[in-house]
Amino acid sequence: MKYFMLLFTALWLVACSGNNGESAENKSFMEAQQPKKTYGKIQHVDIGEGIDGTMSKAGKEIFDMKCNACHKYDERYVGPALGKVTQRRTPEYVMNMILDTETMIENDDTVKCLMQEFLMKMPNQSVDEKDARNVLEHLRDHAKSAQ
């Protein structure tokens, strides 16, 4: 009973919409409350106008090795599809999710909702900042070419 109460409280604290915004078109309830606080160690990412092909290529290497076992581009898998993630999440969100996973899981409401949906804590894959930036560039590249 106690456990159930705790669970109930947690659910109450994080009010999630049925669809947690995993499609770019449907903005979740929480996301409507912008601007959001940025959790994690990356508070600002400089994004260039275009796509840096070299960075994107390097990012794909890391993505294949450390992310792809759970994230596909177009299908929901162990985790959400990431093919268009840069259209629905900020660059800081993507970077912090990779680099500061634990902080995001604990604090960010969107991530808390995703936890309820996927029931799997995303592992920290010990990616360094440079590689994380490259992964972001790769995801931006993918989102752009998918348009």
Next chain:
Amino acid sequence: MSTQTLLRLMVLAVSALIMSCSGNNEAGGGALSGDAASRVYVAPGEKDEFYNFVSGGFSGQLAVYGLPSGRLFRVIPVFSVDPEKGWGYTEETKPMLMTSHGFVPWDDAHHPDMSQTGGVADGKWVFINGNNTPRIARIDLTDFRTKEIIEIPNAAGNHSSPFSTENSEYVVAGTRFSVPIPQEDVSIQQYSEKFKGALSFVKVDPKSGNMNLDFQLLVPGFDYDLARAGKGPSKDWMFMSCYNSEQANTMKEINASQNDKDFIVAINWKKCAELAAAGKGSMMNVDYAHNVYNDETHSASHTMKKQVRVLTADDIKGALFYMPTPKSPHGCDVDPSGELIVGGGKLATVIPVMSFSKMLKAIEGGKVDKMIAGIPVLNYKECLAGEVQRPGLGPLHTEFDGKGFAYTSFFVSSEIVKWSLKDFKVVDRVPTYYSIGHLCIPGGNSTKPWGKYVIAYNKITKDRYLPTGPELTQSAQLFDISGDKMKLLLDFPTIGEPHYAVACPADMIMKNSKKMYQITENKHPYATHKEADTRVERKGNEVHVYMTSIRSHFAPDNIEGVKVGDKVYWHVTNLEQDWDVPHGFAVIGANNSEALIMPGETCTIVWEPKKAGVYPFYCSDFCSALHQEMQGYVRVSNGGSGQLTWNKR
């Protein structure tokens, strides 16, 4: 007077006698001072102050405890197979247990010794001996894994080992059982003429830690027992105790206890090494295994080596001496200054304390009583600094607190005796429960002891713990030595038999502790670095599964086309890159063990299915909320094309 009253009086008298002999019983019995519990209490989530590496004795392993709590953190597999960790079962680790006798799945591990820099424990490696099939292992303290095992040829019972020199230039291996060298089919009655002792010096690479059998000294066929390197002024010397100077070959408990004195061997290892390097002595044909674990391939290699340089007394004149010591010595311990060498004659009534500077003078002055096989026996009195009188019964082993005191264990009278290095007078004694062997003070074998605790490693526990049938736990006991009097704080159980142990401050090791292996640096020949590369390949009747694991699935997890008679190699790479997330891999009917794969590592288990059917495999180490879902199937067919299919990612 009734019989009962008489009996009571007798018991009283006997206990009074015992009391008067052992002096101080303050910490005995259960008469603990009230704050003992708080002194060893490490609150939940807090950490211990010291690591304590305790030999597992006949378990063949090395146990890691925290002090002062006495909590067991880990058992590091060394000389014995360990199915829990796949040690000796995975293809990667099987070569570690190869010897000149083939695959040996067990040993008797006695003495851990930590690597040192400038005479101080440095937290890099622990060396430990295998007594039965003579070997030395090196354990890496960044990931608490055995990284190297070298076999010692010409030895039998590698007991006097692996004690390290001041900068771990060498670790030593003296044979407890002398044998014919080279081995031959002779009568045991020819012991004194045919049997020899081999004292091996294994060179340690200061950077990699890799061991190399540099040279052996061939000495008379005594039983070489324990050793300790010199330090400071005596740093170029190794001291080693030996008994059975009678050269008995039967009923040694009587026949090897005849002589009033046996010996401490004093070896100028620096000089011997120089002579060996200059080509002195001769190369002897031998067979010994050298097994090295490679951090990049996560795999061990096994090599048989064929030769060793052997030096005799004639080759190293002036570098090898016998110092008489009473009687059947065990310990042979050098104080932090490097000047005093303490013998531990099991049958002696005193503790002899030898002086290094006097020994040098005796050598210079030719104070030689006799020669044994070309080795000068120095005069006892000329080398003696003093004797601790009436210390107790059965002195074994001594360590030091760095504050001017020595602590000697006494097996027969079951106690620790504290005595002063200034006047060799006993200042305190405390009983142990029961029958202490070695003892350990953190850094107590070095130039810098952290003299806060002494730990007794006992052979017998009898009534100290809940009974568990005929076989009882062995145990350690922690004593506070920060004050004048030793105080018993804690009993804690140990694995196997705790022979010797080493301890050092926790931060020395914690700061270097690895959290995972980098997947980008994994050079295992069968590694799968990304899920897209997972596949199954056939090579004749060998099936190689290139599998990955991550919370919480295997890829591939459906495999078909395996045939009865195939040998399936499950090469599982753990793609996790987070701390404390190993995955297990287990498949039904495996005749070996699970694989327990650390983040970034690749492990291989061989499976030979015997009947057609569909068989599950699963993750055996709880990894996430969906751990129970981490499973798959392999289909095994009778005959068929053997064409392999699997679900591609």
